[in-house]
Amino acid sequence: MISQPSRYCTVELQALPARIGQVRRIVSAQLRYWHLDPLIDQAALGVTELLTNVHRHAQPDKVCTVEIELLLDRLTVSVHDHDPRLPDVHDAEPFATCGRGLAMVAAVSESWGVRPHGDTGKVVWFTLPAPTPAVALPSTFAAYGAATQGPFAELGAGQSLADGHAPGHAPARSAVVG
Numbered sequence: 001m002i003s004q005p006s007r008y009c010t011v012e013l014q015a016l017p018a019r020i021g022q023v024r025r026i027v028s029a030q031l032r033y034w035h036l037d038p039l040i041d042q043a044a045l046g047v048t049e050l051l052t053n054v055h056r057h058a059q060p061d062k063v064c065t066v067e068i069e070l071l072l073d074r075l076t077v078s079v080h081d082h083d084p085r086l087p088d089v090h091d092a093e094p095f096a097t098c099g100r101g102l103a104m105v106a107a108v109s110e111s112w113g114v115r116p117h118g119d120t121g122k123v124v125w126f127t128l129p130a131p132t133p134a135v136a137l138p139s140t141f142a143a144y145g146a147a148t149q150g151p152f153a154e155l156g157a158g159q160s161l162a163d164g165h166a167p168g169h170a171p172a173r174s175a176v177v178g
Helices: 017-033 039-059 101-108
Strands: 007-014 063-071 072-083 112-114 122-129
Touching: 007 017, 017 039, 017 063, 039 072, 039 101, 039 112, 039 122, 101 112, 101 122
Parallel strands: none
Antiparallel strands: 007 063, 063 072, 072 122, 112 122
């Protein structure tokens, strides 16, 4: 018997440095809203590393979708991008300034992996064990995927961060095309 429904949130964005920090803050706020404060540091680090990989390596574009889902006692964070190439995991040199992202994700998570997403890209994910018992959802929480409260509440139907700005804020200006 499932004693609690799934909690699910998604955000689409361009994996640009300013957006990565913004999504890290959104994930942190959503976990606080779900009363999962002990998972914030690990989830924020993991999503930062996955989005940085999209920013640095994904082709043909940097558009991606971040999903966070709590199902019973497991939080899953995943990033879907449009690049079908699977990441290479390798040992970084001791003084290297990059190349440790997936190793860091592996170190802070319970499990992680990557799966192809048809011909349209891949999904890289990691899981964290959720503290039990998790707090029940407020009765005002809408059906699967539709937040009426919390950090995603101000997003209107069909609105996302993919348009380059957070709701209520002016669009960011950049010299980078895309």
